[in-house]
Amino acid sequence: MPENKTFPSPKVQATDIVSEIPVIDFSQFTKGDASARDEVSKSMVDAFRKYGFVYLINHSIPEYSISQAFRMSKLFFDLPLSSKTQAPHPPGFQIHRGYSHPGLEKVTDLSLGLHPKITKSLARKVPDLKESFEIGADANSEQPNVWLPPNLMPGFRGSMTGFYWTLAEFSKEILRALALGIGLGDENYLQKFYTGEHNQLRLLHYPEVEAKVLEQRKAVRIATHCDWSAFTLLFQDDCGGLEIESPTEPGKFIEVEPIKNACLVNIGDLMARWSNDILRSTPHRVGLPPLQDRYISTKQMRITRARYSIPYFVTTTPDSVIECLPPCVDEKNPAKYEPITQREYNLMRASMNYN
Ligand SMILES: O=C(O)CCC(=O)C(=O)O
Numbered sequence: 001m002p003e004n005k006t007f008p009s010p011k012v013q014a015t016d017i018v019s020e021i022p023v024i025d026f027s028q029f030t031k032g033d034a035s036a037r038d039e040v041s042k043s044m045v046d047a048f049r050k051y052g053f054v055y056l057i058n059h060s061i062p063e064y065s066i067s068q069a070f071r072m073s074k075l076f077f078d079l080p081l082s083s084k085t086q087a088p089h090p091p092g093f094q095i096h097r098g099y100s101h102p103g104l105e106k107v108t109d110l111s112l113g114l115h116p117k118i119t120k121s122l123a124r125k126v127p128d129l130k131e132s133f134e135i136g137a138d139a140n141s142e143q144p145n146v147w148l149p150p151n152l153m154p155g156f157r158g159s160m161t162g163f164y165w166t167l168a169e170f171s172k173e174i175l176r177a178l179a180l181g182i183g184l185g186d187e188n189y190l191q192k193f194y195t196g197e198h199n200q201l202r203l204l205h206y207p208e209v210e211a212k213v214l215e216q217r218k219a220v221r222i223a224t225h226c227d228w229s230a231f232t233l234l235f236q237d238d239c240g241g242l243e244i245e246s247p248t249e250p251g252k253f254i255e256v257e258p259i260k261n262a263c264l265v266n267i268g269d270l271m272a273r274w275s276n277d278i279l280r281s282t283p284h285r286v287g288l289p290p291l292q293d294r295y296i297s298t299k300q301m302r303i304t305r306a307r308y309s310i311p312y313f314v315t316t317t318p319d320s321v322i323e324c325l326p327p328c329v330d331e332k333n334p335a336k337y338e339p340i341t342q343r344e345y346n347l348m349r350a351s352m353n354y355n
């Protein structure tokens with residue numbers, strides 16, 4: 001049956017959802033009065049202080065845009081390797097666009113506090129079992145997009161560009177909520193650093209894999225890492241497996257159950273730095289799904305289902321100087337970080353993930 005694009009889906013109550021990660025009804029921000037907006041912003045910032053993650057429900061991103069993006073993503077990854085590699089991720093780390101085959105990208109865990117070279121070589125010993133496709137704004141000439149020849153997948157470019165800009169617009173609401181919640185006074189304070197052109201839409205596919213391979217740590221789906229964005233919007237299918245570091249027991253990870261159509265938002269390292277670590281950039285990873293029906297078992301093998309997710313990394317313009325925000329600095333908490341441009345910061349982080 002074709003999807004009805006105009007009929008609004010019934011409103012979900014945050015209290016109906018069982019989740020360790022706080023769940024917030026974001027319609028209270030987009031449609032609420034000043035005091036409702038204030039309350040939502042404060043709850044979001046509280047969640048970001050404690051967990052670094054929050055689930056938004058009843059947000060304004062249309063459900064059909066999310067399902068269309070997942071449909072397109074699956075069609076893309078179903079293409080033969082010889083087609084996908086016609087939009088190759090350029091060699092090196094300077095440009096982060098196009099298709100990365102399994103094993104090409106390897107995220108690193110800076111939170112271990114080791115020397116960057118050691119962190120990088122340790123991480124490379126256990127490959128990430130994922131393939132990805134990175135998309136930016138066509139207007140971003142510093143990071144030119146790498147598209148497939150159009151005949152290989154008609155509609156892919158248009159559809160992904162549309163989704164990119166839907167999320168770029170939505171991100172302005174998050175920036176407003178952050179500005180209010182942090183206490184910047186002017187809700188448009190953070191917009192000055194943002195055009196939407198420097199975000200990154202990422203399609204991720206974790207292929208089916210024998211559970212034993214992950215259990216024996218021969219490979220991981222995505223290794224423990226922090227994002228280096230200002231914040232990330234994450235959409236996931238119902239497979240599960242995302243885990244975040246516990247806010248109370250460092251080194252222990254808690255499961256993040258997928259919530260249909262919800263938008264998971266997490267703080268990245270850039271925003272942690274900008275907020276003088278008031279907001280947490282929390283290490284996270286993707287492991288085996290906790291639910292048993294996500295596995296296919298034969299006599300010889302137990303195989304976990306494929307997983308699809310779509311992160312959208314939101315960041316500022318490259319020339320923005322990221323300097324601890326005034327409400328986050330006082331005598332007790334002096335600024336921990338030197339000012340740095342987003343460009344310098346991004347390059348430093350990108351160099352850790354690709355050879
Ligand atoms: O696949 C996921 O759910 C998480 C992906 C992720 O953390 C990332 O790409 O940075």
Ligand SMILES: [Fe+2]
Nearest residue numbers: 225226227284
């Ligand atoms: Fe991540």
